[in-house]
Amino acid sequence: MSMIAAFYGGKSILITGATGFLGKVLMEKLFRTSPDLKVIYILVRPKAGQTLQQRVFQILNSKLFEKVKEVCPNVHEKIRAIYADLSQNDFAISKEDMQELLSCTNIIFHCAATVRFDDTLRHAVQLNVTATRQLLLMASQMPKLEAFIHISTAYSNCNLKHIDEVIYPCPVEPKKIIDSLEWLDDAIIEEIAPKLIRDWPNIYTYTKALGEMVVQQESRNLNIAIIRPSIVGATWQEPFPGWVDNINGPNGLIIAAGKGFLRALKATPKAVADLIPVDTVVNLMLAVGWYTAVHRPKSMLVYHCTSGNLNPCNWHKMGVQVLATFEKIPLERAFRRPYANFTSNNFTSQYWNAVSHRAPAIIYDCYLRLTGRKPRMTKVMNQILRTASMLEYFINRSWEWSTYNTEMLMSELSPEDQRVSIAPT
Numbered sequence: 125m126s127m128i129a130a131f132y133g134g135k136s137i138l139i140t141g142a143t144g145f146l147g148k149v150l151m152e153k154l155f156r157t158s159p160d161l162k163v164i165y166i167l168v169r170p171k172a173g174q175t176l177q178q179r180v181f182q183i184l185n186s187k188l189f190e191k192v193k194e195v196c197p198n199v200h201e202k203i204r205a206i207y208a209d210l211s212q213n214d215f216a217i218s219k220e221d222m223q224e225l226l227s228c229t230n231i232i233f234h235c236a237a238t239v240r241f242d243d244t245l246r247h248a249v250q251l252n253v254t255a256t257r258q259l260l261l262m263a264s265q266m267p268k269l270e271a272f273i274h275i276s277t278a279y280s281n282c283n284l285k286h287i288d289e290v291i292y293p294c295p296v297e298p299k300k301i302i303d304s305l306e307w308l309d310d311a312i313i314e315e316i317a318p319k320l321i322r323d324w325p326n327i328y329t330y331t332k333a334l335g336e337m338v339v340q341q342e343s344r345n346l347n348i349a350i351i352r353p354s355i356v357g358a359t360w361q362e363p364f365p366g367w368v369d370n371i372n373g374p375n376g377l378i379i380a381a382g383k384g385f386l387r388a389l390k391a392t393p394k395a396v397a398d399l400i401p402v403d404t405v406v407n408l409m410l411a412v413g414w415y416t417a418v419h420r421p422k423s424m425l426v427y428h429c430t431s432g433n434l435n436p437c438n439w440h441k442m443g444v445q446v447l448a449t450f451e452k453i454p455l456e457r458a459f460r461r462p463y464a465n466f467t468s469n470n471f472t473s474q475y476w477n478a479v480s481h482r483a484p485a486i487i488y489d490c491y492l493r494l495t496g497r498k499p500r501m502t503k504v505m506n507q508i509l510r511t512a513s514m515l516e517y518f519i520n521r522s523w524e525w526s527t528y529n530t531e532m533l534m535s536e537l538s539p540e541d542q543r544v545s546i547a548p549t
């Protein structure tokens with residue numbers, strides 16, 4: 125057994141955001157490789173008419189967890205869903221549950237966040253900043269806690285070009301922002317938001333930067349590490365290749381291209397496409413959890429989980445690859461044959477949007493109307509173009525992330541763990 129997998133044996137692990145993309149893959153790997161772990165506590169809220177239990181049932185019965193059931197048949201006994209809403213005071217956790225969490229937790233993986241680029245400042249601060257502070261406060265009351273792993277994003281400092289594995293200060297103290305949100309009304313908050321976020325491209329990256337500052341300021345004597353993944357994509361190898369369950373990041377646009385909706389994108393072909401498979405991120409998370417708990421570094425370490433400096437790809441190569449894949453394996457019921465181009469020119473991009481996107485959508489909707497059906501293509505197209513414009517900032521620039529800490533950690537792993545973490549079979 126690998127040293128890292130053995131480390132998680134017998135542990136009580138608390139995961140926030142376990143129902144999200146990264147959280148599910150983290151849980152899967154933990155149960156599959158450390159089936160003797162004691163318990164995984166997950167903080168969950170009811171959603172879309174589903175109770176906590178129904179949500180957990182759905183996750184455990186999904187294709188992602190098929191292998192887990194073979195290795196850890198009693199997985200449902202080892203997962204303990206705790207009612208929690210991270211936007212509420214004390215997360216609205218009951219006294220009994222809180223007591224259990226405080227007295228039993230050994231490791232925390234804090235993944236929960238709002239990842240919407242256009243969220244309100246109030247909600248994004250509540251989730252990405254205040255909730256992080258609250259969780260740190262809880263962590264400081266956990267006598268058995270060995271490590272607190274905070275998941276941030278490589279783009280939390282995307283206002284810089286070269287980013288080191290350090291925490292950069294934000295112009296306004298997070299505490300001042302948290303305090304002012306208590307008395308300012310929503311309209312004023314939205315008015316001051318652009319002034320606060322300055323050269324950050326959106327509320328998401330800005331509040332993730334504030335979240336990191338809070339981690340640094342409230343770290344007390346805790347054993348903390350921060351991981352910054354870049355753009356997290358589908359699984360590379362584990363538990364099987366190609367698993368993804370959302371349309372965030374590049375996923376929505378890739379599907380739109382495959383369906384023939386999206387035929388041009390305002391992107392810089394030579395800009396680095398820094399994607400990282402979700403199973404690689406999870407492997408680093410587990411290694412960081414182990415290293416932080418066992419080696420207890422003197423200062424809090426930040427780890428970049430990026431691909432650009434090791435195995436760089438650019439958007440042109442990525443686009444060619446995406447199109448080649450759709451040639452081989454076309455999507456069902458496509459609107460048009462996939463074909464697309466990148467342009468970094470504003471005028472050309474507007475032209476393609478009019479000619480290749482909006483006009484065909486209007487024509488198709490006319491056809492639907494004439495044949496007595498409900499028009500829908502213009503709505504779909506507007507949605508795709510809105511998403512593409514939100515992502516534009518990230519596909520027209522390149523960043524350099526240093527990876528000294530991540531490389532140091534890799535060199536500390538046993539040969540077995542290096543094999544399992546870097547190139548799992």
Ligand SMILES: CCCCCCCCCCCCCCCCCCCCCCCCCCCCCC(=O)SCCNC(=O)CCNC(=O)[C@H](O)C(C)(C)COP(=O)(O)OP(=O)(O)OC[C@H]1O[C@@H](n2cnc3c(N)ncnc32)[C@H](O)[C@@H]1OP(=O)(O)O
Pocket residue numbers: 239240241242277278279354355356369370371372373374377378381386387388389440442443444446447463464465466507510511514515518519
């Ligand atoms: C000669 C040869 C030349 C060849 C040249 C080759 C060229 C080839 C060109 C090919 C082109 C195509 C290929 C494409 C390949 C490349 C693609 C590149 C894209 C890369 C993008 C990179 C992005 C990087 C971002 C990095 C940021 C930092 C990373 C992070 O930390 S992660 C977190 C990232 N967060 C997100 O991604 C969230 C972004 N989304 C949003 O903020 C919002 O959704 C929104 C975009 C603002 C849209 O908001 P709306 O309110 O308008 O919509 P809403 O969200 O309500 O959703 C509408 C409907 O969609 C459903 N839906 C939304 N999200 C999801 C979800 N996650 N899962 C499932 N369903 C979802 C929602 O339910 C709504 O549905 P409805 O209710 O039925 O309407």
Ligand SMILES: NC(=O)C1=CN([C@@H]2O[C@H](COP(=O)(O)OP(=O)(O)OC[C@H]3O[C@@H](n4cnc5c(N)ncnc54)[C@H](OP(=O)(O)O)[C@@H]3O)[C@@H](O)[C@H]2O)C=CC1
Pocket residue numbers: 140141142143144145146147167168169170171208209210211234235236237238239251275276277278332352353354355356357370372373
């Ligand atoms: N995906 C990516 O490309 C990248 C992600 N990251 C970071 O990784 C982490 C995980 O992201 P990802 O898994 O993609 O995001 P998801 O949106 O898939 O998951 C977010 C998780 O947070 C939970 N959550 C949100 N609001 C609340 C709340 N009020 N109370 C309780 N739980 C809540 C969600 O629960 P629910 O299911 O109930 O909504 C969900 O489990 C985030 O910190 C993100 O910043 C960093 C870089 C890239």
